[in-house]
Amino acid sequence: MCAAYSDSSPSAAVTWGRYSDMRPCEIDAVLARSPIAYVPWGALEWHSAHAPIGLDSTKAEGICWELAKRTGGVVLPAIPLAANTIKPFKGFPHSIDISAGLITNLAEEICLQLAEEGFTLVVLFTGHYPPEQIDALEAGAARARAQAAGTAFKVCADNHFLEGGDFSADHAGAYETSYQMYFQPGSVKVSDLPERALTLDEDGITGEDPREASEERGAKQLEILLQNAVPAIAVWSKEINAKR
Numbered sequence: 296m297c298a299a300y301s302d303s304s305p306s307a308a309v310t311w312g313r314y315s316d317m318r319p320c321e322i323d324a325v326l327a328r329s330p331i332a333y334v335p336w337g338a339l340e341w342h343s344a345h346a347p348i349g350l351d352s353t354k355a356e357g358i359c360w361e362l363a364k365r366t367g368g369v370v371l372p373a374i375p376l377a378a379n380t381i382k383p384f385k386g387f388p389h390s391i392d393i394s395a396g397l398i399t400n401l402a403e404e405i406c407l408q409l410a411e412e413g414f415t416l417v418v419l420f421t422g423h424y425p426p427e428q429i430d431a432l433e434a435g436a437a438r439a440r441a442q443a444a445g446t447a448f449k450v451c452a453d454n455h456f457l458e459g460g461d462f463s464a465d466h467a468g469a470y471e472t473s474y475q476m477y478f479q480p481g482s483v484k485v486s487d488l489p490e491r492a493l494t495l496d497e498d499g500i501t502g503e504d505p506r507e508a509s510e511e512r513g514a515k516q517l518e519i520l521l522q523n524a525v526p527a528i529a530v531w532s533k534e535i536n537a538k539r
């Protein structure tokens with residue numbers, strides 16, 4: 296018997312999990328209740344002097360865990376492969392830039408594998424959101440749609456769910472830095488930033504000054520995102536279940 300069900304309390308049933316940490320019976324339990332797979336998509340990319348290069352992965356993965364807690368489902372490990380990073384854009388180092396074609400192929404294969412595993416909704420959730428990245432993921436999802444009609448494949452990013460918040464998305468500014476502080480406390484060091492106004496060309500930063508960031512702000516941003524994203528995901532689940 297699956298250990299997930301050995302507890303007499305029904306609330307002990309597994310409703311979500313980190314895919315790579317789950318035993319088969321736990322995955323089966325999630326599949327039976329909410330066959331949703333979240334694929335957090337990140338980057339290894341310069342996020343200025345104060346923040347880790349894995350910020351987009353940390354942000355996307357953390358958000359997907361919170362989504363899965365509310366909708367059910369599994370969360371794959373973040374894929375840190377990004378097209379059009381700030382390296383070709385502005386020449387910043389410590390960035391691994393990946394071709395859009397490879398990202399499309401990988402997205403297609405992961406989508407198809409998850410459909411074969413029984414997931415009916417696959418959400419490719421990217422924390423790195425220039426149009427080239429979104430387009431590459433969309434192209435992979437479109438190919439998967441043509442081959443696996445019983446599963447819905449959706450591409451989205453954290454900046455798609457800002458409605459109702461008094462903040463805008465950025466690159467390494469107060470918005471992204473607040474998420475980094477929230478999901479990985481202690482990982483940001485604003486004292487490593489130069490003592491002057493920060494710019495895209497000199498620092499690789501857009502949006503509000505990251506010195507305005509805080510863990511509390513990260514929590515607020517997440518609350519707004521969940522308010523917008525959870526109902527959208529519920530609609531996607533309903534649509535595909537009605538079609539099947």
Ligand SMILES: [Zn+2]
Pocket residue numbers: 342350351422423465466467471
């Ligand atoms: Zn970022």
